[in-house]
Amino acid sequence: MESIPDVIGTGLRVVFCGINPGLMSAATGHHFARPGNRFWPALHLSGFTPRLLRPAEQQELLTYRLGITNVVDRASAKAAELSRAEFVAGGENLVKKVLDVQPEWLAVLGVTAYRDAFGERTAAVGKQDRMIGATRVWVLPNPSGLNAHYTLPKLAEAFAELERVS
Template identity: 35%
Template sequence: MSIKPAAAQPANNLHRLPDQLRANLRLVFVGTAASTRSAAVGHYYAHPGNRFWRALHEAGITPRRYRPDEFAALLELGIGFTDLSKTGAGMDHEIARGSFDVAGFRAKIERHRPKTIAFTSKKAASLFYGRPTSALAFGRQPQIGSFPDVFVLPSPSGAASGHWNLRPWRELAEWIGLARPDENA
């Protein structure tokens, strides 16, 4: 199966999502690329069918349910965002393989030194590790030298509903120490 260029990929960078990074964040969420909807509105995880914002709150990572247009406010909670492709937009299979910049991503992470990164899909993690998605498990990954701790989460995309599970998100919340004390599940 070949990966074809995205029809929704903008000719310029006006629609790509800006990185939300700064030094020493507690957590950085890493996707493959912006969805068509996210690219159009300029907000991470903006499609109404995406579970991302609900999962953040239900897992205990955020104190309330944020909206996609509030993504920049999460920097105050020590949470940042980036994608492996800053120029592609659409579903993973629509993104041109050459637009994924794993080396650039690694450089950003080494420069900003977050404590933990969380890939929001096995696809994103497989691009990073250079392994098939079937070779990856959800949850915390083995340490890679001095690289930050890495989690792989089930995709919150509505297109991945058959693989949805909140448990790895809760494990992430416990790991970063942001889980609400009254949350036992």
């Protein structure tokens, strides 16, 4: 499987946007499926979900008015394998998705992915000035276990900042 289906619909509070599917996610068809990924624990610890969901339960996010997509649809072992052109094209595709479903917030998981997809060289984690239609944009840290800058408690606090305003 080269990519995995989005978990999105209309009426959502937040659509979380990963960089691209990892190989484990592509193999299972579930977002953030690698065991070391901290997306699901951070989502729960921040208050977005009442319990820790497993990747196989991703459709349950819709009941909490949450969704998931990716900047780039192509699966890879590492985000570093993606080209700048893929990020730019992914950003354009992401804008179309957001305009179609109109969530309150788009939360891009990874500041470098956001910078590359939208040409925002100085973007930092947090609320962005950019709007996509009526959708506000927030950048969260990448929840990959490879992102050593953010421990799970720091990651959960970054998610909680968005949860409080959304």
